[in-house]
Amino acid sequence: MVAFARGSADAFSVLFLRYKQPLFGFFRRRLADPSQAEELTQETFLAVLRASARYEACALFRTYLYAIGFRILRAHRRKTAFRAAFLGAQIEGHEPGMESSVSSDVVVRQAVGKLEPLDGEILMLREFEQLSYAEIAEVLALPVNTVRSRLFRARMALHDLLAAPAVKRHADGLAESEGRA
């Protein structure tokens, strides 16, 4: 990024190739519409381009990138909520990644969706973007201890949420077998 900030076009290509998939995944897991995920990915890279002259290497580039991405995502959510509240537009459902219709994916997705938004955000930043606690704290502008406690809470809640459907499925299966007998 430092090389890119000095005007190296190749440096940007390297950064783009390295982070395009993680960033696209970041948006894709949080948005229902794939085209919007692509659009916001583009906007994030363009924002990085525009701000390259002002970049200071005081943090990891991925922290910087996800901070920008998170701001863009938050602005997008704000606009969507505003349109829904005042213009009657449809709110996007929290069902990202519809094409990957594996049953385990759907269960995880639904369980994450049931978490408190901030807890779910912290958990996803940790599990998918592999950010450290300090990086998550920087991206979300939270104290590190808050990130840690919320992450713990999110994991425990998600464990319970994932365990409950399994018990239910097991119970449903037993009932079905008894009915056949």
Add this chain to the structure above:
Amino acid sequence: MNTTTHPVGPEDLMALLDGELASAEARAVSEHLEQCVECAGIVEQFRGVSQAMSGWSVPDAPSSLEEAVRVRAARAASTAKDAKPVRSIRVSLWNWRLWAIGGGGAVAAALVVMTVALSLTLPSRKMVYVNQPSRQAEMGTAEIANSATPPPPPVVGSSVDRIVSQQQVAGFAMRGEAVQSAAKLAPGGVAVAGGQFHPRDSHPLAATSAAPMIARTVSLTILVKDFAGSRASLDAILARHQGYSAQLNVNTPEGMPRSLHGSLRIPSAELGSTLAELKALGRVQNESQAGEEVTRQHADLVARLKNSRETEARLQAILQQRTGKIEDVLQVEEEIARVRGEIENMESDQLALEHRVVFATVDLQLSEEYKAQLNSPDSSAFTRMHNAFVAGMQNAAGTVLGIVLFFEEYGPVLLIWTVILGLPVFLVWRRYRRMNAGD
């Protein structure tokens, strides 16, 4: 799970898995983990969650993403290049427009102000002329009388009131020519007019049946340099012209110009010369004259007085010649007393009216042309600082008190309006926040 049996907390276990512990702490937690089955179970839970989440895969980024970013970046760069000169032009244009709009606005405002001022000035131009300290007003009466200035336009009609008003409006009230022309227009000659009062009889009101009676009022504002000398001259002028001051107020404040305000009574015959001498005291700032015709009022009063006197004479004759009952005599005496009272009232009114005609009223305002004293003792720096500090504290206290009073007076209303307006805003904000969180 408690801290007595487990020296490490579950969050530490999670941090160990995430690699967020320092090496010494991580070693301690690992050692405990090897011995504690319960903690190992918790760790397994965390691992299970992570494993479950890792199954949430996303498709690859579209191949068009890179191209799209490059195109948009190139477009943004070209727009920025193109926009730069345009921006500078915009700035210069904006400056030009700013100046043009500002200048035009200033000119328009000046035009509006001038128009309004003219519209306000034009109808009262004559009055302003009277009120302005004109050169004629500054000149002595004798000078004015000898000047070659043409007389005012002739006034058609015999109303001296109109003539005097015209003199007042045109600023020629002090001019002998104007007064004489008014006298010519008046039938039978003017007995009382300006300073040219020529009594035909020993009593100035002997000719009231033929000449109009005019009560004159003059207002003078004079700026004098030598206030004490002017004060003495004023007394001398009054004594010389047999006038007197009905009211006199002198203000001599320290460090400010002195002033004198007096209501003078001057014999109408001496009014012109008296005014000329008064004007010589200093610079005339304002002068106005007015004349009120009281001829009809006086004639009416004289007729009523004559009738009342005749009635009184008849009643006296009745009382002396006739005899009758006591009641009738008493009734006649009561009637005589009533008529006598009316006569005395009318006589006093007549005297007051004639006095107003014989003695003109001059409202004089003398103001000193003040010059500040060079050796005026200034307060010391400490005193001024002290006074400034006290004034500042008083101002601060006043401000605080004003704020407190404002909130006391308007606080409840503001609170009510805050609740009325804030509640819908809060509801909308909460709805918006929920939607945002749900997204």
